[in-house]
Amino acid sequence: MAAELLSTSLPHSNEEEEEVEAKRSFMVLSDPESTSQTFCERDADQTNGSEERTSWQAAHPTLRERNALMFNNEQMADAHFIVGPPGETQMVPAHKYVLAVGSSVFGAMFYGDLAEGRSEIHIPDVEPTAFLILLKYMYSDDIELEADTVLATLYAAKKYIVPVLAKACVTFLETSLEAKNACVLLSQSCLFEEAELRQRCWEVIDAQAELALRSEGFSEIDRPTLEVILQRDTLNVPEVVVFQAVLSWSVAECQRQSLAVNPRNQREVLGKALYLVRIPSMTLQEFADVAAQSEILTLKETRDIFLWFTASNKPRLDFPLGKRAGLAPQRCHRFQSSAYRSNQWRYRGRCDSIQFAVDKRIFIAGLGLYGSSSGKAEYSVKIELKRQGTILAQNLTKFLSDGSSSTFPVWFEHPVQVEPDTFYTVSAVLDGNELSYFGQEGMTEVQCGKVTFQFQCSSDSTNGTGVQGGQIPEMVFYC
Numbered sequence: 359m360a361a362e363l364l365s366t367s368l369p370h371s372n373e374e375e376e377e378v379e380a381k382r383s384f385m386v387l388s389d390p391e392s393t394s395q396t397f398c399e400r401d402a403d404q405t406n407g408s409e410e411r412t413s414w415q416a417a418h419p420t421l422r423e424r425n426a427l428m429f430n431n432e433q434m435a436d437a438h439f440i441v442g443p444p445g446e447t448q449m450v451p452a453h454k455y456v457l458a459v460g461s462s463v464f465g466a467m468f469y470g471d472l473a474e475g476r477s478e479i480h481i482p483d484v485e486p487t488a489f490l491i492l493l494k495y496m497y498s499d500d501i502e503l504e505a506d507t508v509l510a511t512l513y514a515a516k517k518y519i520v521p522v523l524a525k526a527c528v529t530f531l532e533t534s535l536e537a538k539n540a541c542v543l544l545s546q547s548c549l550f551e552e553a554e555l556r557q558r559c560w561e562v563i564d565a566q567a568e569l570a571l572r573s574e575g576f577s578e579i580d581r582p583t584l585e586v587i588l589q590r591d592t593l594n595v596p597e598v599v600v601f602q603a604v605l606s607w608s609v610a611e612c613q614r615q616s617l618a619v620n621p622r623n624q625r626e627v628l629g630k631a632l633y634l635v636r637i638p639s640m641t642l643q644e645f646a647d648v649a650a651q652s653e654i655l656t657l658k659e660t661r662d663i664f665l666w667f668t669a670s671n672k673p674r675l676d677f678p679l680g681k682r683a684g685l686a687p688q689r690c691h692r693f694q695s696s697a698y699r700s701n702q703w704r705y706r707g708r709c710d711s712i713q714f715a716v717d718k719r720i721f722i723a724g725l726g727l728y729g730s731s732s733g734k735a736e737y738s739v740k741i742e743l744k745r746q747g748t749i750l751a752q753n754l755t756k757f758l759s760d761g762s763s764s765t766f767p768v769w770f771e772h773p774v775q776v777e778p779d780t781f782y783t784v785s786a787v788l789d790g791n792e793l794s795y796f797g798q799e800g801m802t803e804v805q806c807g808k809v810t811f812q813f814q815c816s817s818d819s820t821n822g823t824g825v826q827g828g829q830i831p832e833m834v835f836y837c
Contacts, residue, residue: 436453441485442484457493487510488507488513535555537562537573542579547559581629585634636677637649638663638675689765692797692804697795702793709818710785710787715779716810722774725784725830727766728763728765739754745780755769759791765832773835800825
């Protein structure tokens with residue numbers, strides 16, 4: 359039937375054309391009125407049909423909008439992908455031309471597998487959601503990333519060489535990077551060869567090592583990444599925390615390998631990683647309370663380490679002896695001079711506060727505060743860090759001043775990540791000796807190494823501290 363219609367609508371010889379024309383002429387001559395009506399109705403039908411067919415094009419005048427309508431649409435699809443691992447697959451229709459012009463990998467694929475007559479391609483190593491995000495970008499330039507799928511999307515973008523989408527994924531990961539996911543992202547950044555993301559991960563892990571090592575994400579990393587982290591000399595963390603994190607990782611690894619969780623299997627899955635923990639750098643109390651009772655060490659190792667702590671003739675150990683160097687804290691001093699007077703500076707439970715912003719991401723570790731101007735004195739102090747009224751960190755502690763104009767550091771429990779170009783508020787409420795040193799000739803902008811600080815007055819300050827003078831002379835940070 360199709361062949362007959364084709365031969366009628368598209369004659370292949372002059373003789374056939376003459377025959378069709380003769381029939382048309384006969385129809386017109388035999389009944390011109392009815393034939394005229396038939397032609398008019400046909401023209402009207404064609405016009406209406408054309409309007410219906412072109413209405414969606416008129417409503418979407420740009421190529422980007424029209425391509426977006428084609429996305430994940432079966433209509434005119436000339437390629438089909440079966441995406442995902444067995445049992446979790448999803449059929450995804452696509453259009454060869456759109457994908458081929460956006461990715462050389464797809465172009466080669468269509469000249470290969472599909473050119474040989476295959477209408478379906480299996481992609482078991484890409485998650486369906488990530489593949490749909492990839493295709494949506496290739497059809498419409500739209501990028502929709504979520505924390506749960508961004509790593510899978512980065513893998514898809516790398517596999518099919520779509521650099522703009524890959525860069526967007528890396529940027530998303532950098533902005534969402536924090537201590538709880540830094541170790542996992544470090545592992546992925548090595549896999550994807552993303553040097554900038556890897557460096558950002560190290561900044562977070564070094565500065566917030568205790569939070570990073572205690573996170574659930576630390577137990578999810580592979581052993582090569584574990585070994586790289588344990589070799590890191592700049593981790594700001596007590597070694598007993600490192601040891602506890604290694605134990606947690608070994609438990610998770612035993613479960614991943616379907617092994618019974620016991621000291622023997624934990625040592626087996628750790629391998630040489632166990633001997634990267636600097637056990638001798640713990641205090642004797644930490645070793646006795648934690649490592650010695652973990653049962654993961656042999657009796658000989660436990661005895662030798664005890665002797666290393668206590669004996670004059672120390673045995674040879676297979677563990678690194680030196681303590682981790684950690685990060686050196688930097689200090690931003692915002693006053694050019696300090697002073698004291700017989701009637702200043704008094705506290706009486708009032709709040710000293712200042713706002714600040716930086717031009718690079720840093721980690722606020724604490725504050726430097728002035729002490730008594732009339733001799734040695736102890737102060738109780740509550741310090742806080744806030745952003746837009748939300749408390750990010752606080753600590754209630756004490757410090758001892760020696761009567762000099764020096765500043766004395768007071769630390770938050772953990773360093774806090776501070777983003778650039780956003781104002782934060784730090785405050786201190788002191789209780790102690792009435793008279794204290796105070797700062798003068800304050801600066802609104804201070805260059806400290808590679809970081810520029812800007813300061814402005816805070817409405818939380820009820821004790822006279824501002825940009826020009828007062829308390830909170832130093833910001834202590836890592837960068």
